[in-house]
Amino acid sequence: MADAAIGAVRQPHQTWSNWPTFILAVAGSAVGLGNIWKFPYITGENGGGAFVIVYLACIAIIGLPILTAEIMLGRRGRMSPVNSMIALARDANRSRYWGLLGVMMMLAAFLILSFYSVIAGWAIPYVGQALVGSFADATPDEIGGIFGGLLASPWQLLLWHTVFMALTVGVSGIGVKAGIERAVTILMPSLFIILAVLIIYNMMADASSFDKAVKFMFNPDFSKLTSEAILTAIGHAFFTLSIAGGAVFAYGSYLDSKASIGVTSVAIAGIDTLVALMAGLAIFPIVFANGLEAGSGPGLVFVTLPIAFGQMPGGQIIGTLFFVMLVFAAWTSSISMLEAIVEWLQERGLSRGKASATVAGSAWLLGLTTVLSLNLWKGFHPLGFIERFEGKTLFDLYDYLTANIMLPLGALLMAVFAGWIMTRASTEEELATSGPIYRVWYFLIRYVAPIGIGAIFIANLG
Numbered sequence: 001m002a003d004a005a006i007g008a009v010r011q012p013h014q015t016w017s018n019w020p021t022f023i024l025a026v027a028g029s030a031v032g033l034g035n036i037w038k039f040p041y042i043t044g045e046n047g048g049g050a051f052v053i054v055y056l057a058c059i060a061i062i063g064l065p066i067l068t069a070e071i072m073l074g075r076r077g078r079m080s081p082v083n084s085m086i087a088l089a090r091d092a093n094r095s096r097y098w099g100l101l102g103v104m105m106m107l108a109a110f111l112i113l114s115f116y117s118v119i120a121g122w123a124i125p126y127v128g129q130a131l132v133g134s135f136a137d138a139t140p141d142e143i144g145g146i147f148g149g150l151l152a153s154p155w156q157l158l159l160w161h162t163v164f165m166a167l168t169v170g171v172s173g174i175g176v177k178a179g180i181e182r183a184v185t186i187l188m189p190s191l192f193i194i195l196a197v198l199i200i201y202n203m204m205a206d207a208s209s210f211d212k213a214v215k216f217m218f219n220p221d222f223s224k225l226t227s228e229a230i231l232t233a234i235g236h237a238f239f240t241l242s243i244a245g246g247a248v249f250a251y252g253s254y255l256d257s258k259a260s261i262g263v264t265s266v267a268i269a270g271i272d273t274l275v276a277l278m279a280g281l282a283i284f285p286i287v288f289a290n291g292l293e294a295g296s297g298p299g300l301v302f303v304t305l306p307i308a309f310g311q312m313p314g315g316q317i318i319g320t321l322f323f324v325m326l327v328f329a330a331w332t333s334s335i336s337m338l339e340a341i342v343e344w345l346q347e348r349g350l351s352r353g354k355a356s357a358t359v360a361g362s363a364w365l366l367g368l369t370t371v372l373s374l375n376l377w378k379g380f381h382p383l384g385f386i387e388r389f390e391g392k393t394l395f396d397l398y399d400y401l402t403a404n405i406m407l408p409l410g411a412l413l414m415a416v417f418a419g420w421i422m423t424r425a426s427t428e429e430e431l432a433t434s435g436p437i438y439r440v441w442y443f444l445i446r447y448v449a450p451i452g453i454g455a456i457f458i459a460n461l462g
């Protein structure tokens with residue numbers, strides 16, 4: 001039982017080979033569909049510049065300190081989020097109900113994984129399409145038709161969802177060193193290079209559209225900003241940094257006690273933000289050059305980029321590589337979503353392979369409801385009687401519930417725990433500093449993060 005595990009000396013189950021690999025693994029978790037698929041389309045839906053600025057501010061003053069806190073809690077707890085939270089609460093003489101925070105984080109990751117796998121699955125057939133040249137000289141309408149055809153077919157979606165989940169469980173089941181580490185060291189740097197190639201292509205192909213895209217992304221028009229957009233921005237800041245899904249927590253629990261958590265967090269937030277902005281610069285110039293709609297929603301990446309691939313020299317190869325990278329980026333994230341629950345099941349005596357298969361199998365099953373939301377159940381809006389959820393399918397609701405409610409709430413509670421429940425001495429010890437940077441962190445985590453998240457929640461109740 002949990003208590004037995006807590007009574008023992010807290011030893012990590014396993015450790016990373018070295019600190020840089022840990023950074024890559026967390027960056028692998030952070031960089032994913034959130035950066036390349038979600039960030040551009042929600043930026044488009046929320047009007048561009050002002051949204052981007054709020055998002056960047058949320059990353060810097062709320063996301064980054066909480067990312068630091070989550071890694072710290074994981075490393076100090078040395079167990080799965082539930083058992084770590086129980087142990088840390090006990091250390092501070094507080095209620096074991098703090099364990100529920102761990103449960104919520106694991107649940108959030110589970111829910112996210114269920115639909116994440118379906119979306120990542122979209123990218124797999126695109127690899128083949130790009131490779132055989134289906135996008136060559138195709139009109140935007142034809143390319144839109146390819147995407148529409150995919151979403152309309154439950155069987156195709158089911159197939160790719162299944163393939164993606166199998167890939168995820170394949171790596172996760174092998175374990176941290178052989179599976180996760182090996183995957184991220186190759187995949188992450190390649191992704192970066194492909195995005196850079198796309199941006200350079202955009203700059204050279206159509207400088208004025210590139211200019212428009214830069215203005216769209218960075219010239220704020222605050223009149224377009226609603227309180228819901230701010231909630232979306234903060235929710236996305238957590239989603240993109242993998243905060244409060246227990247992934248970073250679990251990875252932190254395997255981290256060597258000498259590694260600097262502060263430096264790690266800054267590096268990860270930096271890489272993650274850079275990739276999101278790069279994805280925007282890869283996508284929006286094409287949107288503007290082809291008269292497409294920036295606010296067209298989740299299909300944005302799957303409709304815009306193929307247009308560019310169809311026109312650019314070498315587009316067949318670059319397009320193929322891009323979708324391979326998209327699958328890889330999503331893959332290193334989905335693996336991390338399993339980790340917290342897998343760690344917990346291992347603590348309860350399950351083998352690693354069995355634990356991974358159980359979690360992935362259940363998430364796969366739940367994912368079927370997302371598959372159907374895209375076609376046969378498209379008109380099924382379970383909470384349609386509430387104004388805010390009008391027109392939202394089950395998939396939309398999972399996305400809303402996790403990104404806009406569970407992750408911010410988990411983040412808020414982690415900030416309260418790190419800032420108010422743990423003693424200052426223990427956070428200083430774990431972060432190995434008490435200097436000015438520590439004091440800034442402490443201030444942000446105690447006041448700015450809880451008040452900021454709380455205020456945004458309250459503003460959205462109305």
Ligand code: PFF
Binds near residue numbers: 029032246248334337
């Ligand atoms: N950060 C991932 C992305 O941007 O795609 C998504 C994610 C991973 C969210 C792990 C939550 C999580 F626990």
